[in-house]
Amino acid sequence: MQKYHELLRVLLEKRGIVDETQADIFLNPVYERDFHDPFLMKDMERACIRIFEAMEAGEKIVIYADYDCDGIPGAVILNDLFKLTDYKNYEVYIPQRNSEGYGLNLDAIKEFVKTGVKLLITIDLGITAVAEVAQAKVDGIDTIITDHHLPRPASAGLTSFDLPRAYAILNPKVDEYPEKMLCGAGVTFKLAQGFINKYGEYFKIKEGAEKWMLDMAGLATLSDMVPLTGENRAMVYFGMKVLKKSPRPGLQKLLAKMKIDQKYLSEDDIGFMIAPRLNAASRMDDPMRAFELLATGDEIEAGVLADHLSKINDERKTIVTSIMREVNKKLETYEHGEVIVIGKPEWRVGILGLIASKISDTYNKPVFVWGKDENDYIKGSCRSNGSVSVVELMTETRESFIDFGGHELAGGFTVHNEKIHFLEEALSASFHKIITLKNTPSALGTS
Known part of the structure; x- marks a missing residue:
C-alpha cells in the first residue's frame, strides 16, 4: 500500500481495503476481470433459450419494466438487444405509478392475453408476484423475472422464500451469483450479455455490442444507490465512459437543456440532475415519456421530451416543498x-x-x-x-x-x-x- 498517498491509504482502509491487490481492483476496474460470467446466474441459460425460442417462433413478447430510474434504463437495454436481433414482435409496458402501482398487475396480464402475448420479461420487479405469475401461466404466458429486490419470506419463516413459479428467475438474491447487490438494470444487462454470448454469432451481432448498453446499466446503478463495489463499481466505471460518448439523442438533448457538457458528465450529474427528471415522468405524468426519451433515435422527438421532463420536474419540486411544510408542521405537534x-x-x-x-x-x-x-x-x-x-x-x-x-x-x-x-x-x-x-x-x- 506504500505506493499510494497517505490520505488515499486512509480512505481505502476505512473501506476495509488493506492490500495492494484489493486497492488495484477497487481503483482500476478491468472489464474482463470484474464482470462475472452471466451464466453464474442459476436460470440464465434457461432464460436465454426461452427468448431465442420465442424469437424463432415469432411469439409476442412484453417487456414489463418498473417505472423508476432503474426499471426504465433496464427496458432500454432489452429494447436495444431486440433491435440488434432485428426482432419486432414485442412491446414495452411500464405501469402507471399512481393508478396501477408497483409490480405486475392482473389487469395488465388480462390485456396481454387478449393481444396474444406468449412471453413476459419483467425488469426490476416480479420477485414477489406469486399470484400474478401463476395467473399468467394459466393464461399461457411464460414469465422470465429479472429483479434484484428481496423475495417474500415463506410463511415458515425468514430462512426460506415464497418464489413465483416463473419460467426463469434472474435475481442474485435468490441464487449463488457472486454480486448480490446488482440493481434491476444491472441484472437486465447480465441477461443481454448472456444472450449475446450465446446467440450473438447467430444474429450476426458484433462482439462486445453489449458494452454500448453500459450507459443505461451505469445510469441505473448510480440512480438506485446500490453499493459501488465489485461488479457494480465496474458497471459504473465503464458506464460513465459510454455515457460521455453515448449517441442517444434523448440523453444529448436532456444534457443540453441542463447546460451539461456530455464530455464532462459526472456521477453527481446523474444522481442530482438526470435521475430526478427521468423519475418525474412517472411521478407527474406517464413513465413511457422517460423510456421514449432514452430509446428514441429521433432528434425532434428527443428535444420535445427533454423539454417536457424538465418542466414537470420543476412542478414536482414545488409540490414536494409544499408537502414538506405540512409534514414539518404536523410532526412538531x-x-x-x-x-x-x-x-x-x-x-x-x-x-x-x-x-x-x-x-x-x-x-x-x-x-x-x-x-x-x-x-x-x-x-x-x-x-x-x-x-x-x-x-x-x-x-x-x-x-x-x-x-x-x-x-x-x-x-x-x-x-x-x-x-x-x-x-x-x-x-x-x-x-x-x-x-x-x-x-x-x-x-x-x-x-
Whole structure:
C-alpha cells in the first residue's frame, strides 16, 4: 500500500481495503476481470433459450419494466438487444405509478392475453408476484423475472422464500451469483450479455455490442444507490465512459437543456440532475415519456421530451416543498414512535418516496408516508434509516397491509383503509420486536 498517498491509504482502509491487490481492483476496474460470467446466474441459460425460442417462433413478447430510474434504463437495454436481433414482435409496458402501482398487475396480464402475448420479461420487479405469475401461466404466458429486490419470506419463516413459479428467475438474491447487490438494470444487462454470448454469432451481432448498453446499466446503478463495489463499481466505471460518448439523442438533448457538457458528465450529474427528471415522468405524468426519451433515435422527438421532463420536474419540486411544510408542521405537534407514519389522502402517491427520504434523513427513523391513489386505495412509500429492514418490518406487520415489497432501505405498500390510523403503533411494536430479537444472545452468537 506504500505506493499510494497517505490520505488515499486512509480512505481505502476505512473501506476495509488493506492490500495492494484489493486497492488495484477497487481503483482500476478491468472489464474482463470484474464482470462475472452471466451464466453464474442459476436460470440464465434457461432464460436465454426461452427468448431465442420465442424469437424463432415469432411469439409476442412484453417487456414489463418498473417505472423508476432503474426499471426504465433496464427496458432500454432489452429494447436495444431486440433491435440488434432485428426482432419486432414485442412491446414495452411500464405501469402507471399512481393508478396501477408497483409490480405486475392482473389487469395488465388480462390485456396481454387478449393481444396474444406468449412471453413476459419483467425488469426490476416480479420477485414477489406469486399470484400474478401463476395467473399468467394459466393464461399461457411464460414469465422470465429479472429483479434484484428481496423475495417474500415463506410463511415458515425468514430462512426460506415464497418464489413465483416463473419460467426463469434472474435475481442474485435468490441464487449463488457472486454480486448480490446488482440493481434491476444491472441484472437486465447480465441477461443481454448472456444472450449475446450465446446467440450473438447467430444474429450476426458484433462482439462486445453489449458494452454500448453500459450507459443505461451505469445510469441505473448510480440512480438506485446500490453499493459501488465489485461488479457494480465496474458497471459504473465503464458506464460513465459510454455515457460521455453515448449517441442517444434523448440523453444529448436532456444534457443540453441542463447546460451539461456530455464530455464532462459526472456521477453527481446523474444522481442530482438526470435521475430526478427521468423519475418525474412517472411521478407527474406517464413513465413511457422517460423510456421514449432514452430509446428514441429521433432528434425532434428527443428535444420535445427533454423539454417536457424538465418542466414537470420543476412542478414536482414545488409540490414536494409544499408537502414538506405540512409534514414539518404536523410532526412538531405530537410525539411519534420508533417508526413515523404520516399521510394525507390528497398527497400524490408518486412523490411520497421523496417525502419519506427527507423525513427519514431529518428524524433518523424508519418512515412510512401514504396518500390515496386514483382508485381510492391507500398507498405509500417507506424508507429506513438503516436501523431495520423495511421489508422485515412490513413482514412482521403483514396483517395491516394488502400488499408490500422492496428491499432493506426502501419499499412500497398498500394498506387496509380501516388500519391506516393504527399503522404507526403496529409498526413501532414490530420494530421493538425485531430489535429485541436481534439483540438476544443467540442472535448475537454469544452463550
